[in-house]
Amino acid sequence: MPDAILAAADLHRSYAFAESAVPALRGVSLSLEAGAFVAVMGPSGCGKSTLLQLCGAMDKADSGSLKLDGREVTTMNDTDLTRLRRERIGFVFQFFNLLPTLSVLENIAMPLLLARVSEKVAFEKARALAQRVGIDHRLDHYPNQVSGGEAQRAALARAVIHEPALLIADEPTGSLDSHNGQRVLELFQELNRDLGISILMATHDAQVAAMAKQTLRMKDGRVVS
């Protein structure tokens, strides 16, 4: 059996709000094998983003276990968490989150530059990836000088330039028209197939979820199927 890249067991997470607690996850368990492409579906507020934040080691569960690459995340210190995120995980968000003061090329290369890879190697790799996702004609533009589809393809190149084991994508097509959304999803499929990057993607759109290999349905903070 292939190794699990991610294994979550009985995750609970509540947000403190005023005098009460808002339960966002009420005991979620899931397992992703290496090479998986899983869509997390469910209505607004069911806990998709909360689950993705935990799985991307951006937030901590109140209780439960989360293993990435076989390593328990819930007890890791901040230094190890930061390294895990930088080396093993890539993120794509609905609103791209490109750095506005950097060019498209610099944005794509940034994870390697932060990891102290030489500029020559980082920019070479960024150019190659940019070509792969079809943004190589806009490398000197700034994020406010590209279209939404181009921005998301640049964000995708940035998310995978360090060859992460896991790509976390929260509503990656949510602010794109259907043509550009489809193009981004096809790139997800290609990266999943060719580079073996496992993908966990939240969406409330059944057509988007259909591009994944598996679907996990959530409701009220629980996995229902």
Ligand SMILES: Nc1ncnc2c1ncn2[C@@H]1O[C@H](COP(=O)(O)OP(=O)(O)OP(=O)(O)O)[C@@H](O)[C@H]1O
């Ligand atoms: N910072 C916060 N403080 C208080 N409550 C929060 C906070 N963040 C999320 N919640 C609540 O937690 C629940 C789960 O939110 P989450 O963002 O995970 O849902 P979601 O399924 O991603 O929703 P959407 O599809 O609308 O993005 C919701 O009821 C939400 O209102």
